[in-house]
Amino acid sequence: MRPSSPRWRSAAASGSPLDPGPFRPLSLRGYPCVTGSAPVLPQTRRWHVGCASAAVPAHPLVTPPLDDALLLLELDRGSTLADAKKARRDLAMVWHPDRFADNDDLRQRAEDKLKAINLAYETVTDYFRVTAKARPALAAPAAPAIAAENARKTVTLDGVPIHERALQSCVGIAVGTDAMGEVIAAGTTVPCAVAKTFTNARDFQTELTIRLLHGAPGAPASEASPLGRVTFVDLPPGPRGFMRMQVVFAVDENGTVAIGATDLDSGDPVLATAA
Numbered sequence: 001m002r003p004s005s006p007r008w009r010s011a012a013a014s015g016s017p018l019d020p021g022p023f024r025p026l027s028l029r030g031y032p033c034v035t036g037s038a039p040v041l042p043q044t045r046r047w048h049v050g051c052a053s054a055a056v057p058a059h060p061l062v063t064p065p066l067d068d069a070l071l072l073l074e075l076d077r078g079s080t081l082a083d084a085k086k087a088r089r090d091l092a093m094v095w096h097p098d099r100f101a102d103n104d105d106l107r108q109r110a111e112d113k114l115k116a117i118n119l120a121y122e123t124v125t126d127y128f129r130v131t132a133k134a135r136p137a138l139a140a141p142a143a144p145a146i147a148a149e150n151a152r153k154t155v156t157l158d159g160v161p162i163h164e165r166a167l168q169s170c171v172g173i174a175v176g177t178d179a180m181g182e183v184i185a186a187g188t189t190v191p192c193a194v195a196k197t198f199t200n201a202r203d204f205q206t207e208l209t210i211r212l213l214h215g216a217p218g219a220p221a222s223e224a225s226p227l228g229r230v231t232f233v234d235l236p237p238g239p240r241g242f243m244r245m246q247v248v249f250a251v252d253e254n255g256t257v258a259i260g261a262t263d264l265d266s267g268d269p270v271l272a273t274a275a
Helices: 006-014 066-072 081-094 104-138 144-153
Strands: 154-159 170-175 179-184 192-199 208-215 225-232 244-251 256-263 272-274
Touching: 066 104, 081 104, 104 192, 154 225, 154 272, 179 192, 179 244, 208 244, 208 256, 225 256, 256 272
Parallel strands: none
Antiparallel strands: 154 256, 170 179, 170 208, 192 244, 208 225, 225 272, 244 256
């Protein structure tokens, strides 16, 4: 909409908030903008919970499903981490709230859009990281030396049942005495990936074992089906809570589960073994 239109002048004269009109499915990067004036922003989309089971943030946006996140960033499953970083940077320039400092309504909507972009970026980068690590392990058999090195960085476990590209049961880890903490919800579209942060529970702990399960949501660990155990080794020793690592759980189109981890302090991959 051009600033000279009657609709723009009437809104400005009355002091009422601008009415952006119906949503038009245009490219985010190519959205029309007149120099020296605020563009009309598309309606903010409310995301639904996808793979992640973390608590909902304070703002009304929650972690988007992978396909929606890729759509928002204008990426596809063949994109790379570098593509995701560039897309986030370009969209952040378009939707930066400081561009709309003169209009509180537009500024708030730009802030919501920027939060959605950041959440989408976290989702797709988690997926790209784990798929990049899992590709060597899920590919055709490699030479023994290469296969052994890949197995130490990414662990693949048994598969989970898939129906029409969705998980039939939730994937979780054993916690406490007989509980299963949900990691990926049942019904999630595959492939998908979820990142969780873990720390050492004891002083100078050098190994951390995760027991992966799948079953009905809320079921005790004793009633769930085991997928396997993964032990992360050679952890940097330190006081309790000193070490932090990000563990990424991924499920491919066939239901195969892959797990990889990164030391959040050094950025190095954490070596892992399966049992």
